[in-house]
Amino acid sequence: MIKNYLKIAVRNLLKKKVYSFINIGGLALGVTACLLMLLYARHELQYDVFFENRERIVRITSELKTPEAPMSVAISPVLLAPALEDYPEVQKATRFESTAATVRFKDKLFNEANVYYTEQATFEVFSYTFLQGNREKALIQPNTMVITESFAKKYAGDTNLLGQSIQINKEFYLVTGIIADLPSNTDLKINALLSHDFSKVNSWVDGLTVFTFALFKQIPNLPLFEQKLNKLSQQYIQPEFKKIGADGYSLVFETEILADVHYSIGKIEDTPKGNKQYGYLFLFLAFFVLVIALLNYISLLTAQAAERAKEVGIRKVNGAQRKQLISQFLFESLLLNTISVAISVILLEISIPFLNKLLQIQLQVSWQEIGIGASMSLAFITLLGGLYPAFVLSNYHPIQALRGISKRYGHNLTLRQAITTFQFVLTVGMIIGVIIIYLQMNFLQKHYLGLDKDQVLVLQLPSDSLAQIQAVTLANSLQKHSKIQNLTIGSGLEPDAIGSTNFEVNGKKRKVMTRFIFTDEQFVPILGMKIKEGRNLSLSNISDKKEAFLVNEAFVKMSGWEKPIGQEIEGFGNKGQVVGVVKNFNYKSLHNLIEPVAIVYHNTQRPPKTIMLKIQPENLASVKTTWQIHYPDFPFEYTFLDEVFDKQYRKDQLMMLLFNMFAFLTIFVSCLGLFSLVVFAAETRIKEIGIRKVLGASVLQITTLLSKDFLKLVMIAFVIASPIAYYFMDKWLADFAYRITISWWIFALAGVSATLIALLTVSWQSIKAAMANPVKSLRSE
Numbered sequence: 189m190i191k192n193y194l195k196i197a198v199r200n201l202l203k204k205k206v207y208s209f210i211n212i213g214g215l216a217l218g219v220t221a222c223l224l225m226l227l228y229a230r231h232e233l234q235y236d237v238f239f240e241n242r243e244r245i246v247r248i249t250s251e252l253k254t255p256e257a258p259m260s261v262a263i264s265p266v267l268l269a270p271a272l273e274d275y276p277e278v279q280k281a282t283r284f285e286s287t288a289a290t291v292r293f294k295d296k297l298f299n300e301a302n303v304y305y306t307e308q309a310t311f312e313v314f315s316y317t318f319l320q321g322n323r324e325k326a327l328i329q330p331n332t333m334v335i336t337e338s339f340a341k342k343y344a345g346d347t348n349l350l351g352q353s354i355q356i357n358k359e360f361y362l363v364t365g366i367i368a369d370l371p372s373n374t375d376l377k378i379n380a381l382l383s384h385d386f387s388k389v390n391s392w393v394d395g396l397t398v399f400t401f402a403l404f405k406q407i408p409n410l411p412l413f414e415q416k417l418n419k420l421s422q423q424y425i426q427p428e429f430k431k432i433g434a435d436g437y438s439l440v441f442e443t444e445i446l447a448d449v450h451y452s453i454g455k456i457e458d459t460p461k462g463n464k465q466y467g468y469l470f471l472f473l474a475f476f477v478l479v480i481a482l483l484n485y486i487s488l489l490t491a492q493a494a495e496r497a498k499e500v501g502i503r504k505v506n507g508a509q510r511k512q513l514i515s516q517f518l519f520e521s522l523l524l525n526t527i528s529v530a531i532s533v534i535l536l537e538i539s540i541p542f543l544n545k546l547l548q549i550q551l552q553v554s555w556q557e558i559g560i561g562a563s564m565s566l567a568f569i570t571l572l573g574g575l576y577p578a579f580v581l582s583n584y585h586p587i588q589a590l591r592g593i594s595k596r597y598g599h600n601l602t603l604r605q606a607i608t609t610f611q612f613v614l615t616v617g618m619i620i621g622v623i624i625i626y627l628q629m630n631f632l633q634k635h636y637l638g639l640d641k642d643q644v645l646v647l648q649l650p651s652d653s654l655a656q657i658q659a660v661t662l663a664n665s666l667q668k669h670s671k672i673q674n675l676t677i678g679s680g681l682e683p684d685a686i687g688s689t690n691f692e693v694n695g696k697k698r699k700v701m702t703r704f705i706f707t708d709e710q711f712v713p714i715l716g717m718k719i720k721e722g723r724n725l726s727l728s729n730i731s732d733k734k735e736a737f738l739v740n741e742a743f744v745k746m747s748g749w750e751k752p753i754g755q756e757i758e759g760f761g762n763k764g765q766v767v768g769v770v771k772n773f774n775y776k777s778l779h780n781l782i783e784p785v786a787i788v789y790h791n792t793q794r795p796p797k798t799i800m801l802k803i804q805p806e807n808l809a810s811v812k813t814t815w816q817i818h819y820p821d822f823p824f825e826y827t828f829l830d831e832v833f834d835k836q837y838r839k840d841q842l843m844m845l846l847f848n849m850f851a852f853l854t855i856f857v858s859c860l861g862l863f864s865l866v867v868f869a870a871e872t873r874i875k876e877i878g879i880r881k882v883l884g885a886s887v888l889q890i891t892t893l894l895s896k897d898f899l900k901l902v903m904i905a906f907v908i909a910s911p912i913a914y915y916f917m918d919k920w921l922a923d924f925a926y927r928i929t930i931s932w933w934i935f936a937l938a939g940v941s942a943t944l945i946a947l948l949t950v951s952w953q954s955i956k957a958a959m960a961n962p963v964k965s966l967r968s969e
């Protein structure tokens with residue numbers, strides 16, 4: 189029986205090569221795209237799920253209440269962690285403090301990101317996998333460190349680093365443990381953990397510098413625990429605010445379960461965050477790509493119903509039972525789907541490394557998972573895609589089947605039209621999405637930021653305090669180079685401090701939290717900023733060093749000043765007057781509104797962290813030579829300001845690329861289905877076409893006859909898809925503070941594009957049918 193089913197199945201596959209190719213290719217692409225999107229969605233929606241006890245690990249963040257507006261920060265006081273362990277529900281608490289790190293080992297010298305000061309309790313809260321070393325004693329001793337496997341290979345290759353010393357920021361640390369690299373979907377990425385003595389901090393307010401995590405004994409009741417924490421704040425932190433005269437200030441603690449930390453939004457000083465909506469988007473796309481492929485499959489099989497009907501009638505007349513026919517058609521479906529799934533597994537293996545490199549992530553899938561996924565896909569597709577055609581084809585009455593099935597065919601035609609319409613609803617929606625995403629990203633790239641970011645070299649100065657003192661000497665040496673057009677030294681473009689600022693408006697005192705930039709008089713001209721009112725900082729005015737403030741337009745709007753020049757202002761140890769108003773400039777991505785900013789001269793309390801200079805890229809060699817003279821113990825690393833801004837949109841650009849790729853696959857699979865239906869329509873109407881040609885119909889008339897029904901379906905799909913696409917894309921754009929307007933022409937362009945895609949898909953086969961010799965189609969009945 190199986191052998192007979194196999195013969196019939198292979199014969200049908202070979203007999204209808206075009207249908208077979210479209211079915212196998214469409215299903216393979218659909219399954220591959222579906223599995224890839226599921227893998228990516230799993231990566232994005234399962235941050236930090238690999239930690240044991242993850243449901244009992246909680247991050248504690250802070251919200252600073254001010255007289256003006258609250259400010260959420262991801263960090264918390266150093267003294268919080270030991271206080272947490274006094275609560276009976278808390279098993280252990282730990283702290284991480286980020287630090288800039290210059291690492292030297294033998295002849296290798298690099299600036300390393302993701303280096304943290306922490307403590308031994310970390311390994312009781314987080315289940316890091318130790319490859320070497322003792323988990324229980326790794327960071328007990330001072331000047332010890334635990335590193336990741338990739339960190340060890342970077343500096344020592346295959347050499348064992350356990351027990352060796354590595355110099356970090358000119359201080360030696362003994363390697364006491366090596367842990368396995370963390371998956372890419374972890375929020376707190378780690379290269380090295382350094383032992384640190386946090387007991388020297390004795391102030392709650394001044395020690396707001398660490399990420400705090402707590403392991404609870406049971407799944408916690410977070411609202412109840414927050415109430416307890418805020419009583420602690422009233423007991424210990426509020427008296428410190430009163431002592432320093434910070435009236436109206438208070439600190440409120442907030443809690444987040446570990447799985448939600450990566451999606452936390454609106455917190456200052458936080459690690460890079462993700463968007464759960466992207467994960468849900470790709471789950472949605474994965475489902476619909478597979479649905480489209482399955483609908484193509486069902487549509488094609490029911491389209492062949494007329495040809496298979498006589499086969500069914502003959503088999504029934506010869507005694508075949510319905511269950512045998514169902515078994516035969518399910519077997520054919522299983523064979524076709526097995527080939528498709530096998531091809532999709534090959535495509536998946538090829539695609540995953542490419543996607544990992546493109547997204548700089550680690551989509552991990554084992555052969556066991558591939559086997560389970562392939563088996564589930566095969567079973568799902570075979571049942572869902574094969575049951576309906578099998579029951580439809582096997583249900584034909586033998587006499588009706590042998591005479592013809594025009595009524596049933598009409599029913600199937602309506603079904604296929606509904607399927608085609610649904611596919612092109614998704615296609616039109618995808619095209620609208622692609623256009624809007626492209627326009628938004630292009631807008632972000634070309635939007636005037638209020639500054640000139642071209643050819644501005646950014647040098648990040650060493651974090652070592654002694655090295656920062658040499659920054660002015662380095663700057664003076666660089667200014668002697670004729671190739672350097674201009675230079676500024678300070679905290680850099682992005683404000684590096686948030687502090688309380690006092691001023692008056694209409695006779696009333698106000699105290700607000702403001703971002704500060706510490707810089708010099710060259711900051712504004714080198715970045716091409718515009719002075720709206722007043723003047724720039726100037727060394728010709730000696731008082732400017734401590735008494736002059738530049739503010740941006742956002743600050744003026746927030747303050748309520750009608751005439752900002754000359755207004756008294758105080759903040760971060762500076763007390764003086766506003767001497768100038770700078771036009772608003774973006775230092776963050778355009779996801780964010782421009783915030784109030786104050787610009788003052790850098791001082792000994794805020795030493796320079798960054799040198800920015802205007803220079804052509806080909807003249808970097810002279811800058812590197814000068815750097816190495818002044819900082820031989822620190823690597824020469826640089827970025828250009830335009831690259832810094834581009835990185836802010838990397839996540840959005842990758843999402844655009846991924847969306848475009850999967851949109852193309854969706855459109856392509858839809859077109860395969862449309863093409864196959866055109867082929868079938870041409871075959872079923874071959875005699876009609878022959879008669880029309882004999883009676884004088886032109887190729888254009890016949891092509892129009894075959895195409896117009898499908899184009900009507902595209903128009904219906906356009907009407908349905910447009911409001912749906914508008915709703916979802918408007919929600920996506922709401923995430924940007926600066927965004928395009930969704931115009932009518934976008935939908936018109938999408939409609940024209942979808943029509944052209946459909947026309948190109950159907951025209952080739954329609955023209956081919958129209959140009960066929962009518963004698964061949966009419967010589968037999």
